[in-house]
Amino acid sequence: MQNLIQVAGIIDQAEADMIVEEGADWLGFALRLPARNEDISEADAAAIIKALQPRNKGVIITYLTDADEIRAFCADMGVDAIQLHGDIAPAELRRLRAIAPDLFLLKSLVVKADNFDELRRTVDGAAEYVDTFITDTFNPATGAKGATGLVHDWDISAELVRISPRPLMLAGGLNPHNVAEAIEKVRPAAVDAHTGLEDASGRKDRLKVRTFVAEARKAFERIAGESK
Numbered sequence: 001m002q003n004l005i006q007v008a009g010i011i012d013q014a015e016a017d018m019i020v021e022e023g024a025d026w027l028g029f030a031l032r033l034p035a036r037n038e039d040i041s042e043a044d045a046a047a048i049i050k051a052l053q054p055r056n057k058g059v060i061i062t063y064l065t066d067a068d069e070i071r072a073f074c075a076d077m078g079v080d081a082i083q084l085h086g087d088i089a090p091a092e093l094r095r096l097r098a099i100a101p102d103l104f105l106l107k108s109l110v111v112k113a114d115n116f117d118e119l120r121r122t123v124d125g126a127a128e129y130v131d132t133f134i135t136d137t138f139n140p141a142t143g144a145k146g147a148t149g150l151v152h153d154w155d156i157s158a159e160l161v162r163i164s165p166r167p168l169m170l171a172g173g174l175n176p177h178n179v180a181e182a183i184e185k186v187r188p189a190a191v192d193a194h195t196g197l198e199d200a201s202g203r204k205d206r207l208k209v210r211t212f213v214a215e216a217r218k219a220f221e222r223i224a225g226e227s228k
């Protein structure tokens with residue numbers, strides 16, 4: 001996974017089509033969330049994912065923490081990638097890896113003001129069983145761990161990139177205006193955005209997606225050129 005762009009929080013087929021047309025790589029579908037406020041039904045998400053071309057991947061974003069339930073859900077949905085946003089224990093990740101070896105696993109690292117040691121322990125405990133980590137931003141005002149539209153301290157994400165043996169996808173408050181600076185500072189393998197690409201009605205805005213993808217691609221090229 002390198003220089004990859006994910007757009008999360010897909011609402012329907014038209015939005016998925018537009019995001020693919022504008023050049024994003026992976027599409028994230030938030031399902032089985034604690035508050036059950038999903039933007040899309042599981043049946044609609046499964047149909048969109050099934051119709052994606054091989055260069056695009058549908059990723060389920062969920063708080064499920066039980067390995068059997070995660071495997072069964074992915075099989076029902078026909079997906080081969082899942083972003084685990086809940087507090088799943090390393091032992092359960094190990095079990096998931098054992099029962100679903102081909103599943104691509106993204107584990108979230110939710111950055112708070114003062115939890116770097118906890119994040120380091122999560123990296124150490126989970127790295128053996130997951131394919132990549134994804135940072136995100138905690139919102140202390142609401143307790144939300146995802147889709148907050150808030151950036152966190154990118155020095156923390158940059159340090160996580162340095163210590164993680166797995167690639168890192170940077171998420172949390174990214175938008176067309178800040179994604180280039182974020183990539184240059186953090187040097188992640190991938191970026192993800194959700195609310196920063198929406199219009200006032202909560203749908204993804206084509207121009208924001210287009211600009212986000214273009215800015216991210218240029219920044220990835222720049223940092224690749226610098227390391228040659």
Ligand SMILES: O=C(O)c1ccccc1NCC(=O)[C@H](O)[C@H](O)COP(=O)(O)O
Nearest residue numbers: 008030146147148149172173193194195
């Ligand atoms: O996408 C969601 O609705 C969601 C809900 C609950 C937890 C995580 C969620 N998404 C995870 C993501 O990958 C988001 O894109 C990520 O939180 C970044 O969101 P934003 O800060 O709005 O760009």
